[in-house]
Amino acid sequence: MPSTQQSGDDKAPSLADMVFETVNRHMNMYKGPDDGISVARSVLLLLLLVAAILFSLVIWIRGGKAKGQGRESDTEDVGVSTTKRNQKWNAPPAIPETIPFISNAIAYITRPKAFLERAAKTLSRTNLATFHLGPIPVTLVTGSAQVQSLFRSQDVSAERFLLLILENLRGMSKSDVAGFKADRTGRRRIPRTDDDDNSKRLWYRQAEIHEFIARPEVTATLARTFTRFFSAAIEETQPLGGDWVEDVRIFAFLKHEMGTAAVASLSGTEVLRRVPNYVKRFWEFDSVGLRLVWGLPRFLDPEPVRVRNAFHDDVADFLDEAFKQWDAKKKEREGRNEKEEDPDWEPIFGNRFTRLAQTFVRDIGVSRRGQAGTLNTHVLGINSNTIPLTAWALFELVKRPDLFAAVREEANTALIHDHGEEGMGEEGPQPRGGGGRGNHSRPSRRQFDLKKLVSLPLLQAVYTEVLRLHVAIYVTRQALRPTTIAGYSVAAGTLLQTPTSLAGRDDAVWARKPNYPPASEFWPGRHLREARSPTSSSPRLEFVPSARSADFFPFGGGPSICPGRHFAKQEIMLAVAMLVSRFDMEFVDWVYHDDHNGHARTSDREAKEDDRFFGAASVPPDRDMRVRWRRIW
């Protein structure tokens, strides 16, 4: 049955605009009059106080309305947690703040990690806690049962959050997103409302395309093409033959080489050839990603939108050409009465997924910029998540030579001799155009057996530890109707956010045995055990997934769970195995990322998480590790 009060956000501006009002008020207060006119400051403070009181009144009235709606909604579908008739309204505890409705919103936007640390104090006493982002009520949800039911609930949707991605990251215009805003049918096959015209069901059609990435054959193509491109990059840029290469910065190397290989495998080699410095510009876009989604509005902070638009517009030029080329090929085939070509990978669009996704947005009439933003945001889904985690894994291994040697020994058991590759052939140019400095070796015939590699216990344990320690995102849903969670009432329209990082670092889950180090420490031993088999005298290492999915959900959960999770695991494990197996590595020092005339400054401490990215899923290191390395095959 159609809900009469879905999210109620038809006219809602972007989240940034909504919080602006509160933030701006706060900023003005701090600016204050420079000449020390205390009367003016007092007036300002008084106004602020009055505004806060008025704001509280509005919220109180909204809350009252929502409660009323709760009673009315009793005739609707009763989900596990829909608020029942006459149920007493029991709001979750609020996260304390100095200036009501203001301090928390500012902290959430400007110091997200510190905000969550503070919120965790409230959440240690209860599973739900609230605050306001401008006029939007937000409820943080923790606890296995609550998270589980949130992921399963039919009373919530991820569409409000996805809309923020479409508008702010993809840079889609108002008319681009109008069809998405109007679509109330949800992402599942069975529509949430009576409207079952599939051509208008944009969330469902988009979800189908996203879920395509999770198919085993699509993941396998991504892994195969990624291996080929990354391997070629290693062989072209890193000499073989006994020489040590000094001054290798791991994260910088991965950002460029692994990033190029992943773009080629997902989006093809043509975009790399035709958009100058695509990978470098992609990382600039990545650096403003969080500010675009949760940051201040454009006129207060214009830089992120400028970076985004310039990048998307250049890629839009490429896409025009790409479609022309693709359509011309199609016509030629039709002229020859040949079947439509649908390869797993080709140089113009890369993986079939990209072709599907780009054709979808073009066919529903999305602007050129929005189409390009779609491509660039899919690259963001891959590179911004897998590359920082690969860097963290390598940092941990280089810091522990014994562990490095053990992972290499284990990875080598998955090596096979490659007897030539099918499918990719020699089609399309190489992503880097050849001619690297160490291009004096033949392509290696050794390869990893992917199935074997991804089930290696020690490598899986290392992967799980970096995922646990370095993914921080609020998995976000919106209550479609008044809902009860853990006995607390939640109004329709409330954003429900469950932070991955609290569960990922909970000692009760990860340090539950007396000999386990605290959850804050990297220790692959948590996911391993020794198993004895009747046929062998020596024990065998086994990987044991040691937490329930509701305690460990770096990829989210339920119908919106990350479709790239299988490929992410394969890509990270492949990259770590390829580097550990093919290089001897020695730690040199920790360095800052900023590069002065090609020389990185030494840092007096090791890498910590770069808090500016807290909330963007994988959190990158704020320093790089410099190593010297020698390629051994």
Ligand code: HEM
């Ligand atoms: C370690 C790596 C990754 C992490 C931690 C991660 C995390 C996430 C999370 C938390 C979500 C939201 C899930 C939810 O709302 O329940 C998500 C969605 C998504 N991810 Fe990933 N991701 C990763 C890698 C990837 C890769 C490699 C791809 C593409 C190949 C990808 C593509 C997507 C897409 C398309 C969505 C939106 C799905 C939808 O709502 O329709 N991700 N990811």
